[in-house]
Amino acid sequence: MAQIVLTLAVLGTLIALVASIFIDAYNSLVKLRNRYENAFAQIDVQLRRRHDLIPNLLEAVKGYMKHERETLDAIIEARNAAVTATSQASQDPGDPAAMQTLGNAEAVLTGSLGRLFALAEAYPELKADQNMAQLMEELRSTENKIAFARQAFNDGVTLYNTKREVFPSNIIASLFNFRPAQLLQETDPDVKNAPTIG
Secondary structure, three states, X not given: OHHHHHHHHHHXXXXXXXXXXXXXXXXXXHHHHHHHHHHHHHHHHHHHHHHHXXXXXXXXXXXXXXXXXXXXHHHHXXXXXXXXXXXHHHHOOOOHHHHHHHHHHHHHHHHHHHHHHHHHXXXXXXXXXXXXXXXHHHHHHHHXXXXXXXXXXXXXXXXXXXXXXXXXXXXXXXXXOXXXXXXXXXXXXXXXXXXXXX
16 A cells, blocks of 8 residues: 555656646746747837838938939838838747748848948038938937847747757647747848948
């Protein structure tokens, strides 16, 4: 009888230990997923700020750059695509397709802004415009914030993906459909850096 009680106690302890390990793994995955989703929310705030600054920037340069309509139209189109991609990505920040689309859209927008700033160098009156200088400073600050927020998001995604791939979390991840998350990267190698602003 004592042997049966001892066996049941050991078996109960083992079941409790295994259950505790699996509960901890599940809770860790939820926490890490919430962390990278929160990090994306910070990117979302900065991207929206960037997108909101662009119409003001275009308004400031429009009077000086009347002959650069193609460049201005390309920026408007790139901004609109980036706004749409940001909205879709914010609905599911780990979705690989949404992150790829967002990275591509932001890369195109960054490239378009870079071309605008390169063209602006040819307009001394524009460079001297106080409103333009202020907008460029705000955009520069926003670009830096985006870079920091992107790094925090990518760090969070990396931690989450690592946790979901290691044992025993990988079992929990497959049982409870913890999908892999996608890093946010600009895919065009020519525009991986923020646009050079003034």
